[in-house]
Amino acid sequence: xxxxxxxxxxxxxxxxQRRIAEMGGMAERLVDLSVRALxxxxxxxxNSVIADDRRLDQVQRECExxxxxxxxxxxxxxxxxxxxxxxxxxxNDLERIGDLAKNIAKRVLALxxxxxxxxFITGVEHMAELSLAQLKDVLxxxxxxxxxxxxxxxxxxxxxxxxxxxxxxxxxxxxxxDPRNITLCTHLLFCAKNIERIGDHATNIAETVHYVxxxxxxxxxxxxxxxxxxxxxxxxxx
Amino acid sequence: xxxxxxxxxxxxxxxxQRRIAEMGGMAERLVDLSVRALxxxxxxxxNSVIADDRRLDQVQRECExxxxxxxxxxxxxxxxxxxxxxxxxxxNDLERIGDLAKNIAKRVLALxxxxxxxxFITGVEHMAELSLAQLKDVLxxxxxxxxxxxxxxxxxxxxxxxxxxxxxxxxxxxxxxDPRNITLCTHLLFCAKNIERIGDHATNIAETVHYVxxxxxxxxxxxxxxxxxxxxxxxxxx
Numbered sequence: 001x002x003x004x005x006x007x008x009x010x011x012x013x014x015x016x017q018r019r020i021a022e023m024g025g026m027a028e029r030l031v032d033l034s035v036r037a038l039x040x041x042x043x044x045x046x047n048s049v050i051a052d053d054r055r056l057d058q059v060q061r062e063c064e065x066x067x068x069x070x071x072x073x074x075x076x077x078x079x080x081x082x083x084x085x086x087x088x089x090x091x092n093d094l095e096r097i098g099d100l101a102k103n104i105a106k107r108v109l110a111l112x113x114x115x116x117x118x119x120f121i122t123g124v125e126h127m128a129e130l131s132l133a134q135l136k137d138v139l140x141x142x143x144x145x146x147x148x149x150x151x152x153x154x155x156x157x158x159x160x161x162x163x164x165x166x167x168x169x170x171x172x173x174x175x176x177x178d179p180r181n182i183t184l185c186t187h188l189l190f191c192a193k194n195i196e197r198i199g200d201h202a203t204n205i206a207e208t209v210h211y212v213x214x215x216x217x218x219x220x221x222x223x224x225x226x227x228x229x230x231x232x233x234x235x236x237x238x
Numbered sequence: 239x240x241x242x243x244x245x246x247x248x249x250x251x252x253x254x255q256r257r258i259a260e261m262g263g264m265a266e267r268l269v270d271l272s273v274r275a276l277x278x279x280x281x282x283x284x285n286s287v288i289a290d291d292r293r294l295d296q297v298q299r300e301c302e303x304x305x306x307x308x309x310x311x312x313x314x315x316x317x318x319x320x321x322x323x324x325x326x327x328x329x330n331d332l333e334r335i336g337d338l339a340k341n342i343a344k345r346v347l348a349l350x351x352x353x354x355x356x357x358f359i360t361g362v363e364h365m366a367e368l369s370l371a372q373l374k375d376v377l378x379x380x381x382x383x384x385x386x387x388x389x390x391x392x393x394x395x396x397x398x399x400x401x402x403x404x405x406x407x408x409x410x411x412x413x414x415x416d417p418r419n420i421t422l423c424t425h426l427l428f429c430a431k432n433i434e435r436i437g438d439h440a441t442n443i444a445e446t447v448h449y450v451x452x453x454x455x456x457x458x459x460x461x462x463x464x465x466x467x468x469x470x471x472x473x474x475x476x
Contacts, residue, residue, distance in 0.1 A: 072313045073313070172424060179414045
Protein backbone atom coordinates (compact mmCIF):
# COMPACT_ATOMS: atom_id res chain seq x y z
CA UNK A 1 0.00 0.00 0.00
CA UNK A 2 1.52 3.34 -0.96
CA UNK A 3 2.04 5.99 1.69
CA UNK A 4 -0.42 8.20 -0.18
CA UNK A 5 -3.21 5.70 0.28
CA UNK A 6 -2.34 5.07 3.92
CA UNK A 7 -2.55 8.79 4.64
CA UNK A 8 -5.98 9.07 3.02
CA UNK A 9 -7.20 6.14 5.05
CA UNK A 10 -5.99 7.79 8.25
CA UNK A 11 -7.70 10.99 7.20
CA UNK A 12 -10.96 9.16 6.63
CA UNK A 13 -10.75 7.49 10.02
CA UNK A 14 -9.98 10.85 11.66
CA UNK A 15 -12.98 12.32 9.88
CA UNK A 16 -15.20 9.64 11.45
CA GLN A 17 -13.67 10.25 14.89
CA ARG A 18 -14.25 13.99 14.53
CA ARG A 19 -17.93 13.36 13.84
CA ILE A 20 -18.17 11.06 16.86
CA ALA A 21 -16.62 13.77 19.03
CA GLU A 22 -19.06 16.30 17.59
CA MET A 23 -22.00 13.95 18.22
CA GLY A 24 -20.78 13.30 21.77
CA GLY A 25 -20.75 17.01 22.54
CA MET A 26 -24.19 17.46 21.00
CA ALA A 27 -25.66 14.51 22.90
CA GLU A 28 -24.30 15.81 26.23
CA ARG A 29 -25.72 19.25 25.51
CA LEU A 30 -29.15 17.89 24.53
CA VAL A 31 -29.40 15.78 27.69
CA ASP A 32 -28.33 18.69 29.87
CA LEU A 33 -30.74 21.11 28.18
CA SER A 34 -33.67 18.71 28.23
CA VAL A 35 -33.33 18.15 31.98
CA ARG A 36 -32.92 21.87 32.66
CA ALA A 37 -36.02 22.48 30.50
CA LEU A 38 -37.84 19.91 32.65
CA UNK A 39 -36.81 21.29 36.03
CA UNK A 40 -37.74 24.85 34.98
CA UNK A 41 -40.65 23.81 32.72
CA UNK A 42 -39.00 26.01 30.09
CA UNK A 43 -40.79 25.38 26.79
CA UNK A 44 -38.42 27.56 24.75
CA UNK A 45 -35.49 25.44 25.89
CA UNK A 46 -37.51 22.28 25.22
CA ASN A 47 -38.30 23.39 21.68
CA SER A 48 -34.62 24.06 20.99
CA VAL A 49 -33.76 20.49 22.08
CA ILE A 50 -36.39 19.12 19.67
CA ALA A 51 -35.00 21.22 16.82
CA ASP A 52 -31.33 20.45 17.53
CA ASP A 53 -31.90 16.69 17.66
CA ARG A 54 -32.37 16.73 13.86
CA ARG A 55 -28.77 17.81 13.41
CA LEU A 56 -27.59 14.89 15.55
CA ASP A 57 -29.60 12.48 13.39
CA GLN A 58 -28.00 13.94 10.28
CA VAL A 59 -24.42 13.62 11.59
CA GLN A 60 -25.19 10.03 12.60
CA ARG A 61 -26.26 9.16 9.05
CA GLU A 62 -23.13 10.81 7.62
CA CYS A 63 -20.98 8.95 10.10
CA GLU A 64 -22.54 5.60 9.19
CA UNK A 65 -22.14 6.21 5.45
CA UNK A 66 -18.49 7.18 5.92
CA UNK A 67 -17.80 4.09 8.02
CA UNK A 68 -19.37 1.78 5.44
CA UNK A 69 -17.37 3.42 2.65
CA UNK A 70 -14.17 2.91 4.64
CA UNK A 71 -14.95 -0.78 5.17
CA UNK A 72 -15.83 -1.28 1.49
CA UNK A 73 -12.89 0.61 0.00
CA UNK A 74 -10.11 0.04 2.55
CA UNK A 75 -10.98 -3.44 3.83
CA UNK A 76 -9.51 -2.67 7.26
CA UNK A 77 -8.44 -5.62 9.38
CA UNK A 78 -8.17 -6.28 13.13
CA UNK A 79 -7.85 -3.10 15.22
CA UNK A 80 -8.64 -0.87 12.23
CA UNK A 81 -11.83 -2.77 11.49
CA UNK A 82 -12.81 -2.65 15.15
CA UNK A 83 -12.24 1.12 15.15
CA UNK A 84 -14.67 1.58 12.27
CA UNK A 85 -17.27 -0.82 13.67
CA UNK A 86 -16.89 0.83 17.07
CA UNK A 87 -17.50 4.24 15.52
CA UNK A 88 -20.69 2.98 13.86
CA UNK A 89 -21.98 1.54 17.11
CA UNK A 90 -21.16 4.61 19.17
CA UNK A 91 -22.73 6.97 16.65
CA ASN A 92 -25.85 4.85 16.85
CA ASP A 93 -25.94 5.07 20.67
CA LEU A 94 -25.38 8.83 20.60
CA GLU A 95 -28.19 9.27 18.12
CA ARG A 96 -30.50 7.29 20.42
CA ILE A 97 -29.42 9.43 23.39
CA GLY A 98 -30.46 12.48 21.37
CA ASP A 99 -33.87 10.88 20.76
CA LEU A 100 -34.30 10.25 24.48
CA ALA A 101 -33.42 13.87 25.28
CA LYS A 102 -35.96 14.93 22.66
CA ASN A 103 -38.60 12.73 24.33
CA ILE A 104 -37.95 14.46 27.66
CA ALA A 105 -38.24 17.84 25.94
CA LYS A 106 -41.58 16.87 24.39
CA ARG A 107 -42.95 16.02 27.83
CA VAL A 108 -41.98 19.50 29.03
CA LEU A 109 -44.43 20.83 26.45
CA ALA A 110 -47.14 18.54 27.91
CA LEU A 111 -46.44 19.75 31.43
CA UNK A 112 -46.66 23.41 30.49
CA UNK A 113 -49.11 25.03 32.86
CA UNK A 114 -49.29 22.03 35.21
CA UNK A 115 -48.95 22.51 38.92
CA UNK A 116 -45.36 21.75 39.76
CA UNK A 117 -43.86 20.76 43.04
CA UNK A 118 -40.11 20.79 43.40
CA UNK A 119 -40.17 17.59 45.43
CA PHE A 120 -41.46 15.60 42.45
CA ILE A 121 -38.65 16.76 40.20
CA THR A 122 -35.68 16.37 42.57
CA GLY A 123 -35.29 12.64 42.09
CA VAL A 124 -35.41 12.91 38.31
CA GLU A 125 -32.88 15.72 38.39
CA HIS A 126 -30.50 13.72 40.53
CA MET A 127 -30.76 10.68 38.24
CA ALA A 128 -30.09 12.91 35.25
CA GLU A 129 -26.90 14.25 36.86
CA LEU A 130 -25.65 10.71 37.27
CA SER A 131 -26.54 9.72 33.70
CA LEU A 132 -24.88 12.82 32.32
CA ALA A 133 -21.72 12.11 34.34
CA GLN A 134 -21.72 8.56 32.94
CA LEU A 135 -22.03 9.93 29.41
CA LYS A 136 -19.16 12.39 29.90
CA ASP A 137 -16.96 9.71 31.45
CA VAL A 138 -17.57 7.17 28.74
CA LEU A 139 -16.86 9.72 26.01
CA UNK A 140 -13.58 10.53 27.79
CA UNK A 141 -12.84 6.81 28.03
CA UNK A 142 -13.47 6.48 24.30
CA UNK A 143 -11.28 9.48 23.44
CA UNK A 144 -8.44 8.01 25.54
CA UNK A 145 -9.22 4.38 24.55
CA UNK A 146 -9.14 3.77 28.31
CA UNK A 147 -10.57 0.31 29.07
CA UNK A 148 -10.43 0.78 32.84
CA UNK A 149 -12.39 4.00 32.77
CA UNK A 150 -14.90 2.37 30.43
CA UNK A 151 -15.26 -0.54 32.84
CA UNK A 152 -15.92 1.87 35.73
CA UNK A 153 -18.78 3.45 33.75
CA UNK A 154 -20.13 0.01 32.94
CA UNK A 155 -20.03 -1.01 36.60
CA UNK A 156 -21.70 2.19 37.85
CA UNK A 157 -24.80 1.73 35.66
CA UNK A 158 -26.27 -0.32 38.51
CA UNK A 159 -26.50 2.89 40.59
CA UNK A 160 -28.72 4.57 38.01
CA UNK A 161 -30.88 1.47 37.76
CA UNK A 162 -31.47 1.22 41.48
CA UNK A 163 -32.13 4.97 41.66
CA UNK A 164 -34.72 4.53 38.91
CA UNK A 165 -36.41 1.67 40.75
CA UNK A 166 -36.80 3.71 43.94
CA UNK A 167 -37.93 6.77 41.99
CA UNK A 168 -40.57 4.63 40.29
CA UNK A 169 -41.96 3.65 43.70
CA UNK A 170 -41.78 7.23 44.94
CA UNK A 171 -43.70 8.66 41.98
CA UNK A 172 -46.35 5.95 42.29
CA UNK A 173 -46.76 6.94 45.93
CA UNK A 174 -47.30 10.62 45.01
CA UNK A 175 -49.97 9.56 42.55
CA UNK A 176 -51.77 7.56 45.22
CA UNK A 177 -51.57 10.45 47.68
CA ASP A 178 -53.43 12.82 45.41
CA PRO A 179 -54.95 12.08 41.98
CA ARG A 180 -54.09 15.62 40.88
CA ASN A 181 -50.48 14.45 40.78
CA ILE A 182 -51.21 11.65 38.32
CA THR A 183 -50.62 13.44 35.00
CA LEU A 184 -47.42 15.15 36.17
CA CYS A 185 -46.02 12.04 37.82
CA THR A 186 -46.82 9.85 34.82
CA HIS A 187 -44.84 12.16 32.55
CA LEU A 188 -42.03 12.23 35.12
CA LEU A 189 -42.02 8.42 35.17
CA PHE A 190 -41.49 8.39 31.41
CA CYS A 191 -38.76 11.05 31.76
CA ALA A 192 -37.05 8.94 34.43
CA LYS A 193 -37.27 5.91 32.16
CA ASN A 194 -35.68 7.94 29.34
CA ILE A 195 -32.85 8.98 31.65
CA GLU A 196 -32.33 5.39 32.74
CA ARG A 197 -32.11 4.44 29.03
CA ILE A 198 -29.51 7.18 28.49
CA GLY A 199 -27.45 5.41 31.16
CA ASP A 200 -27.91 2.12 29.26
CA HIS A 201 -26.54 3.71 26.11
CA ALA A 202 -23.52 5.01 28.04
CA THR A 203 -23.04 1.40 29.15
CA ASN A 204 -23.28 0.22 25.54
CA ILE A 205 -20.57 2.72 24.63
CA ALA A 206 -18.41 1.40 27.48
CA GLU A 207 -18.80 -2.10 26.03
CA THR A 208 -17.83 -0.81 22.60
CA VAL A 209 -14.67 0.87 23.99
CA HIS A 210 -13.75 -2.48 25.56
CA TYR A 211 -14.33 -4.26 22.24
CA VAL A 212 -12.36 -1.72 20.19
CA UNK A 213 -9.33 -1.84 22.48
CA UNK A 214 -9.24 -5.53 23.43
CA UNK A 215 -11.05 -7.19 20.53
CA UNK A 216 -13.22 -9.00 23.02
CA UNK A 217 -16.78 -8.52 24.17
CA UNK A 218 -17.46 -7.60 27.78
CA UNK A 219 -19.18 -10.91 28.38
CA UNK A 220 -20.01 -10.58 32.06
CA UNK A 221 -23.67 -10.03 32.68
CA UNK A 222 -24.49 -6.40 33.30
CA UNK A 223 -24.14 -5.59 36.99
CA UNK A 224 -27.84 -5.07 37.64
CA UNK A 225 -31.05 -4.55 35.81
CA UNK A 226 -33.71 -1.95 36.34
CA UNK A 227 -36.19 -3.62 38.67
CA UNK A 228 -39.04 -1.16 38.37
CA UNK A 229 -40.78 -3.45 35.90
CA UNK A 230 -41.15 -5.98 38.69
CA UNK A 231 -42.11 -3.33 41.25
CA UNK A 232 -45.57 -2.90 42.68
CA UNK A 233 -46.75 -0.31 45.16
CA UNK A 234 -49.85 -1.47 46.91
CA UNK A 235 -52.40 1.21 47.66
CA UNK A 236 -53.97 -0.68 50.51
CA UNK A 237 -50.86 -1.44 52.52
CA UNK A 238 -49.04 1.88 52.38
CA UNK B 239 -14.21 -12.27 -10.57
CA UNK B 240 -14.36 -16.04 -11.04
CA UNK B 241 -17.70 -17.81 -10.95
CA UNK B 242 -16.53 -19.63 -7.87
CA UNK B 243 -16.19 -16.40 -5.94
CA UNK B 244 -19.50 -15.05 -7.22
CA UNK B 245 -21.23 -18.16 -5.98
CA UNK B 246 -19.69 -17.88 -2.56
CA UNK B 247 -20.72 -14.24 -2.35
CA UNK B 248 -24.31 -15.18 -3.20
CA UNK B 249 -24.18 -17.90 -0.58
CA UNK B 250 -22.99 -15.43 2.03
CA UNK B 251 -25.73 -12.99 1.15
CA UNK B 252 -28.32 -15.78 1.30
CA UNK B 253 -26.95 -16.78 4.69
CA UNK B 254 -27.56 -13.23 5.96
CA GLN B 255 -31.09 -13.23 4.50
CA ARG B 256 -31.81 -16.56 6.17
CA ARG B 257 -30.83 -15.14 9.51
CA ILE B 258 -33.03 -12.09 8.96
CA ALA B 259 -35.97 -14.39 8.14
CA GLU B 260 -35.23 -16.39 11.28
CA MET B 261 -35.03 -13.21 13.37
CA GLY B 262 -38.29 -11.94 11.85
CA GLY B 263 -40.10 -15.13 12.85
CA MET B 264 -38.63 -14.97 16.35
CA ALA B 265 -39.53 -11.30 16.81
CA GLU B 266 -43.14 -11.92 15.72
CA ARG B 267 -43.39 -14.85 18.10
CA LEU B 268 -41.95 -12.91 21.05
CA VAL B 269 -44.34 -10.00 20.52
CA ASP B 270 -47.31 -12.33 20.21
CA LEU B 271 -46.31 -14.34 23.29
CA SER B 272 -45.56 -11.29 25.42
CA VAL B 273 -48.98 -9.77 24.75
CA ARG B 274 -50.72 -13.08 25.41
CA ALA B 275 -48.74 -13.37 28.64
CA LEU B 276 -49.97 -9.87 29.54
CA UNK B 277 -53.63 -10.45 28.78
CA UNK B 278 -53.63 -13.71 30.75
CA UNK B 279 -51.08 -12.61 33.36
CA UNK B 280 -49.25 -15.84 32.54
CA UNK B 281 -45.84 -15.70 34.22
CA UNK B 282 -44.63 -18.98 32.68
CA UNK B 283 -45.19 -17.57 29.22
CA UNK B 284 -43.56 -14.29 30.27
CA ASN B 285 -40.47 -16.12 31.51
CA SER B 286 -40.14 -17.98 28.22
CA VAL B 287 -40.17 -14.65 26.33
CA ILE B 288 -37.38 -13.34 28.56
CA ALA B 289 -35.32 -16.50 27.97
CA ASP B 290 -35.90 -16.64 24.21
CA ASP B 291 -34.91 -13.02 23.67
CA ARG B 292 -31.28 -14.01 24.32
CA ARG B 293 -31.30 -16.17 21.20
CA LEU B 294 -32.53 -13.23 19.13
CA ASP B 295 -29.68 -11.07 20.47
CA GLN B 296 -27.21 -13.76 19.51
CA VAL B 297 -28.49 -14.12 15.92
CA GLN B 298 -28.37 -10.33 15.57
CA ARG B 299 -24.69 -10.26 16.51
CA GLU B 300 -23.93 -13.09 14.09
CA CYS B 301 -25.83 -11.30 11.37
CA GLU B 302 -23.93 -8.06 11.94
CA UNK B 303 -20.56 -9.83 11.91
CA UNK B 304 -21.42 -11.64 8.68
CA UNK B 305 -22.56 -8.42 7.02
CA UNK B 306 -19.36 -6.60 7.98
CA UNK B 307 -17.25 -9.48 6.68
CA UNK B 308 -19.12 -9.36 3.38
CA UNK B 309 -18.53 -5.62 3.04
CA UNK B 310 -14.84 -5.98 3.89
CA UNK B 311 -14.10 -8.99 1.69
CA UNK B 312 -16.48 -8.54 -1.24
CA UNK B 313 -16.64 -4.77 -1.51
CA UNK B 314 -20.21 -4.88 -2.82
CA UNK B 315 -21.41 -1.88 -4.79
CA UNK B 316 -24.79 -0.26 -5.46
CA UNK B 317 -27.74 -2.66 -4.93
CA UNK B 318 -25.51 -5.34 -3.38
CA UNK B 319 -24.12 -2.90 -0.84
CA UNK B 320 -27.62 -1.66 -0.06
CA UNK B 321 -28.73 -5.26 0.50
CA UNK B 322 -26.02 -5.79 3.09
CA UNK B 323 -26.56 -2.44 4.83
CA UNK B 324 -30.31 -3.08 4.76
CA UNK B 325 -29.80 -6.46 6.41
CA UNK B 326 -27.70 -4.86 9.18
CA UNK B 327 -30.35 -2.22 9.84
CA UNK B 328 -33.25 -4.67 9.83
CA UNK B 329 -31.47 -7.10 12.14
CA ASN B 330 -30.93 -4.18 14.51
CA ASP B 331 -34.63 -3.25 14.45
CA LEU B 332 -35.68 -6.87 15.02
CA GLU B 333 -33.33 -7.18 17.96
CA ARG B 334 -34.86 -4.04 19.48
CA ILE B 335 -38.38 -5.43 18.92
CA GLY B 336 -37.31 -8.50 20.90
CA ASP B 337 -36.12 -6.23 23.72
CA LEU B 338 -39.47 -4.45 23.77
CA ALA B 339 -41.33 -7.78 23.93
CA LYS B 340 -39.04 -8.77 26.80
CA ASN B 341 -39.89 -5.51 28.60
CA ILE B 342 -43.59 -6.32 28.32
CA ALA B 343 -42.93 -9.82 29.65
CA LYS B 344 -41.04 -8.40 32.64
CA ARG B 345 -44.02 -6.24 33.54
CA VAL B 346 -46.22 -9.34 33.56
CA LEU B 347 -44.05 -10.58 36.42
CA ALA B 348 -44.67 -7.30 38.26
CA LEU B 349 -48.41 -7.59 37.77
CA UNK B 350 -48.59 -11.13 39.09
CA UNK B 351 -51.26 -11.20 41.78
CA UNK B 352 -52.56 -7.70 41.01
CA UNK B 353 -56.26 -7.15 40.66
CA UNK B 354 -57.01 -7.28 36.96
CA UNK B 355 -59.93 -5.91 35.07
CA UNK B 356 -60.42 -6.91 31.44
CA UNK B 357 -61.40 -3.36 30.46
CA PHE B 358 -57.93 -2.04 31.27
CA ILE B 359 -56.24 -4.59 29.02
CA THR B 360 -58.49 -4.40 25.96
CA GLY B 361 -56.97 -1.24 24.53
CA VAL B 362 -53.42 -2.55 24.92
CA GLU B 363 -54.41 -5.84 23.29
CA HIS B 364 -55.98 -4.07 20.33
CA MET B 365 -52.89 -1.90 19.83
CA ALA B 366 -50.71 -5.00 19.98
CA GLU B 367 -52.75 -6.69 17.23
CA LEU B 368 -52.16 -3.68 15.01
CA SER B 369 -48.44 -3.57 15.74
CA LEU B 370 -48.07 -7.28 15.12
CA ALA B 371 -49.92 -6.96 11.81
CA GLN B 372 -47.54 -4.14 10.84
CA LEU B 373 -44.55 -6.31 11.71
CA LYS B 374 -45.86 -9.25 9.65
CA ASP B 375 -46.65 -7.00 6.68
CA VAL B 376 -43.28 -5.28 6.68
CA LEU B 377 -41.45 -8.61 6.86
CA UNK B 378 -43.52 -9.78 3.87
CA UNK B 379 -42.68 -6.53 2.09
CA UNK B 380 -39.00 -7.13 2.79
CA UNK B 381 -39.14 -10.76 1.57
CA UNK B 382 -40.82 -9.63 -1.66
CA UNK B 383 -38.79 -6.39 -1.91
CA UNK B 384 -42.20 -4.74 -2.35
CA UNK B 385 -41.88 -0.95 -2.00
CA UNK B 386 -45.62 -0.32 -2.21
CA UNK B 387 -46.43 -2.71 0.59
CA UNK B 388 -43.61 -1.18 2.65
CA UNK B 389 -45.05 2.28 2.03
CA UNK B 390 -48.48 1.11 3.24
CA UNK B 391 -46.94 -0.08 6.51
CA UNK B 392 -45.13 3.21 6.85
CA UNK B 393 -48.34 5.18 6.28
CA UNK B 394 -50.39 3.10 8.74
CA UNK B 395 -48.06 3.78 11.68
CA UNK B 396 -50.13 6.90 12.33
CA UNK B 397 -53.05 4.64 13.38
CA UNK B 398 -50.98 3.03 16.12
CA UNK B 399 -49.75 6.41 17.29
CA UNK B 400 -53.22 7.87 17.61
CA UNK B 401 -54.46 4.70 19.31
CA UNK B 402 -51.61 5.07 21.81
CA UNK B 403 -52.46 8.69 22.50
CA UNK B 404 -56.08 7.87 23.31
CA UNK B 405 -55.07 4.84 25.37
CA UNK B 406 -52.72 7.08 27.37
CA UNK B 407 -55.65 9.36 28.23
CA UNK B 408 -57.88 6.40 29.04
CA UNK B 409 -55.40 4.79 31.43
CA UNK B 410 -54.79 8.12 33.17
CA UNK B 411 -58.53 8.40 33.67
CA UNK B 412 -58.70 4.94 35.30
CA UNK B 413 -55.93 5.97 37.67
CA UNK B 414 -57.84 9.08 38.67
CA UNK B 415 -61.04 7.11 39.21
CA ASP B 416 -59.48 4.82 41.77
CA PRO B 417 -55.95 4.94 43.19
CA ARG B 418 -55.95 1.14 43.44
CA ASN B 419 -55.65 1.13 39.64
CA ILE B 420 -52.45 3.17 39.65
CA THR B 421 -49.83 0.42 39.77
CA LEU B 422 -51.54 -1.73 37.15
CA CYS B 423 -52.29 1.16 34.82
CA THR B 424 -48.75 2.53 35.11
CA HIS B 425 -47.33 -0.81 34.00
CA LEU B 426 -49.91 -0.95 31.20
CA LEU B 427 -48.87 2.54 30.09
CA PHE B 428 -45.27 1.34 29.75
CA CYS B 429 -46.49 -1.78 27.90
CA ALA B 430 -48.50 0.41 25.53
CA LYS B 431 -45.44 2.59 24.97
CA ASN B 432 -43.39 -0.53 24.17
CA ILE B 433 -46.01 -1.65 21.65
CA GLU B 434 -46.03 1.79 20.06
CA ARG B 435 -42.22 1.51 19.76
CA ILE B 436 -42.59 -1.90 18.11
CA GLY B 437 -44.70 -0.10 15.50
CA ASP B 438 -41.92 2.47 15.08
CA HIS B 439 -39.40 -0.27 14.39
CA ALA B 440 -41.76 -1.79 11.78
CA THR B 441 -41.79 1.68 10.22
CA ASN B 442 -37.98 1.78 10.29
CA ILE B 443 -37.94 -1.55 8.45
CA ALA B 444 -40.36 -0.14 5.88
CA GLU B 445 -37.94 2.75 5.31
CA THR B 446 -35.07 0.28 4.91
CA VAL B 447 -37.02 -1.74 2.32
CA HIS B 448 -37.58 1.48 0.39
CA TYR B 449 -33.87 2.33 0.61
CA VAL B 450 -32.72 -1.17 -0.45
CA UNK B 451 -34.98 -1.27 -3.50
CA UNK B 452 -34.81 2.35 -4.70
CA UNK B 453 -31.50 3.55 -3.31
CA UNK B 454 -33.27 6.56 -1.88
CA UNK B 455 -34.38 7.48 1.61
CA UNK B 456 -38.08 7.88 2.36
CA UNK B 457 -37.62 11.55 3.04
CA UNK B 458 -41.21 12.58 3.74
CA UNK B 459 -41.83 13.31 7.37
CA UNK B 460 -43.43 10.42 9.16
CA UNK B 461 -47.20 10.65 8.89
CA UNK B 462 -47.82 11.44 12.55
CA UNK B 463 -46.07 11.38 15.86
CA UNK B 464 -47.25 9.93 19.11
CA UNK B 465 -48.92 12.85 20.86
CA UNK B 466 -49.24 11.34 24.31
CA UNK B 467 -46.15 13.23 25.44
CA UNK B 468 -48.10 16.45 24.94
CA UNK B 469 -51.26 15.04 26.50
CA UNK B 470 -52.62 16.06 29.87
CA UNK B 471 -55.69 14.77 31.63
CA UNK B 472 -56.91 17.23 34.18
CA UNK B 473 -58.30 15.73 37.37
CA UNK B 474 -60.39 18.78 38.18
CA UNK B 475 -62.25 19.09 34.91
CA UNK B 476 -63.13 15.49 34.18
